[in-house]
Amino acid sequence: MENNESFSWGSTITAPHMYPIEIHKGYLANDKEMITGYISTGTSTGDWGYGNNAYVGGKTIPTNLSLTWISYAEKKFWKIEAVLPHDKILALFKEGYMDKDRKGEWSHITYNDITVGLAPGGLVVVWLTGKKRSVEIAHYQAVETFVSANEFYRNPHEDTQEEFYDWSFKSEVPKETQAYIKENGIPVNLWNNYRTKYNYRFNIHFYKVDKESSDRRLRYVNGEEEVIEVKNAGSYQNRALPSYGRFFFSQYNAEVQFDGEEVLNAFKKISKNHPDKSIEIEAKVAFMYKTTTFTVKCEDEEIPLEKTVVKMWKN
Known part of the structure; x- marks a missing residue:
């Protein structure tokens, strides 16, 4: 692997457990072309760092990340335009890591996903993930943006922006999270503190x-x-x-x-x-x-x- 300049990878999206998000649009690209696009495939949540919404990837190392998404718990949209650490990603793919199978035999493998995490407060974390292995490669701060309800979804009931936010909050955010937010507010610094x-x-x-x-x-x-x-x-x-x-x-x-x-x-x-x-x-x-x-x-x-x-x- 140390002589390779390209590696096959997929891309996944994740959000903190019980703080769901949904992608509006975005892509991973390099200086020459878009490698893979992000579209809305439904709500994403799960364990922080472990993506459950998978997208097609590529073989060339991406240098640019663009994403716009809604944070349902916060009732707002976020946007990130970031430059990825190409050399660091390539070096980690080449380095790989040792993995032991069920027979107790070790083999040298490498990562298979670029996972993007989107947390409340606009924190964006990017990991390389593989079998029983995940390592952070970068983190960024997104900026708040605006996407109209009509642009985000079909909006058959002609909801206003506030009605869309309120309805989405009640339907997408778990009841336990709603209760926590009512009592404590959204812990926007928590996932950065976890770093x-x-x-x-x-x-x-x-x-x-x-x-x-x-x-x-x-x-x-x-x-x-x-x-x-x-x-x-x-x-x-x-x-x-x-x-x-x-x-x-x-x-x-x-x-x-x-x-x-x-x-x-x-x-x-x-x-x-x-x-x-x-x-x-x-x-x-x-x-x-x-x-x-x-x-x-x-x-x-x-x-x-x-x-x-x-x-x-x-x-």
């Missing part, structure tokens, strides 16, 4: 003697993802905070879903109280592997992660 990286590690304690039996899989609140080899699992690393984890022990496995805001608030507090200190997420595996609890620790301070959802099963 902050901390020096930390997981420290796992077992009721009986045990160890991790396979490589650990982690997703992060900034949309990145990786597989960490067992031999490196206990080391401190500068990375984004976890949103999801798969842990494999000798007899049982754990699937963990973290609450992003809870983890972020815990790390903000503990890093403020202990500046420049390494932080641990302590995991305690309970008797008979009934569950695993997680606590953020630094020196003598501990903050339990009480909203973490853990599923344990026998392997």
